[in-house]
Amino acid sequence: MKEWISITLFMIIALGTHGQSSRSDLEAQRTSLLKQIASNTKLLANAEKREKSTLSDIQGIKAQIILRQRVVGTIKDELHLMTSSISRTEQNLKQLNTSANNLKAQQARHMKQAYMSRKMENPAVYLLSANSMNEAFARWRYLEALSRVRRQTxxxxxxxxxxxxxxxARLQRLRADKQLLAENAIEQERALNKTKKQSEVVLRDLRKQEKQIKAELDRQKRESARLASEIERIIxxxxxxxxTKNALPNAPELAALTAGFEGNKGKLPWPVDRGMITGHFGNQPHPVIKSIKISNNGVDITAPPGQ
Structure with missing residues (x-):
């Protein structure tokens, strides 16, 4: 009989020890999981912050690209106007050269005619062959005016x-300068487009990381809830x-206490002789990780061994 009692007590103690061990292991797992949740929450916040910053950078780059495109468009318009001005100037120069050539040809014809008529072989002879002084003076004025007009022309x-x-030359230099500005603006636009593409790659990677972190957080939260439920079941x-083991011997007193539970608030006996409340009922901050909330469906009392 004593042996049977000893075996029974041993089994009860073993089961109790196993329950405590399982509960401690689960609580340790849940604490570790809550730390991972807190760490991943910070990672997610940092990733979201970096995503916002990258988005802001991309928007700024897009604005710069638009400005560069406007600058390039303006320079191209100016180049078009300059090309038209250069074409007109070249046309004017061509006309002047034509006029100069015509004047030279006209002068050559006059000289040829004068040579053929022998009237202007020697201006002095042309003047002295006049019939009167007035005619000689008129001829001199004619020769002088003709020479002056040709020189002036x-x-x-x-x-x-x-x-x-x-x-x-000025227009050509200006066009070359504008062309260089246009090429520089186009090169800057290309560089900005390259930076924009790199930022978009970074943004895609960040969003991919966010998705992975969120999925991991969801999994960890589900696992934490499962562990909490399992811990609650064990408790x-x-x-x-x-x-059942420590049922009160006086059944009438127990019935009186349970029958008037609300009226006995503050009068209920402690389940142990000595101890302190270490966990309150309801939602409360985690004792280690303050940013995490935990739910307690009972009251935790810590007592010395043997209580």
Whole structure:
């Protein structure tokens, strides 16, 4: 009989020890899981922050690209106008050259005619062959005016030609400068597009990481809830065994206490002689990780061994 009692007590103690071990293991797993949840929550917050920053960078790059495109468009318009101006200037220069050539040809014809008529072989002979002083003076004025007009015409043509050449050179230099600006703007636009593509790759990677972290968080939260449910089940089983084992001998007193439970608030006897409350009922911050909330469906009392 004593042996049977000893075996029975040993089995009860072993079962109790196994329950405590399973509960401790589950609580340790849940604590570790809550730490991982907190760490992944921080990682997710950092990833979301980086995503916002990257999105802001991409928007800024897009704005710069639009500005560069506008600059390139404006420069191209200016280049088009300059090309038209250069074409007109070149046409004017061509006309002046044609006029100069015509004037030279006209002068050559006059000289040829004068040579053929022998009237202008020697201006002095042409003047002295006049019938009167008035005719000689008129001939002199004619020769002087003709010479002056030709000199002025040539001078004017040369001045206009020089002026047009200067303007043409200026326009060509300006067009070359504008062309260089356009090429630089296009190169900057290409660089911005390259940076934009790189930022978009980073953004895709960040969103992929966020998706993975969220999936892992969901899995960890489900696992945490499962562990909490399992811990609660073990605690309920332990409480049930303890209540059955340590049932109060005085059944009428127990019935009186349970019958008027609300009225006996503050009068219920402690389940142990000595102990302290270490876990309250309801939702509360985790004792280690303050950013995590845990749910307790009972009251935890810590007592010395043997209580």
């Amino acid at each position: 040539f001078s004017l043509l040369i001045m206009q030609s020089d002026s047009i050449n200067i303007e043409l 309920s089983a332990e409480v049930s065994k303890s209540t």
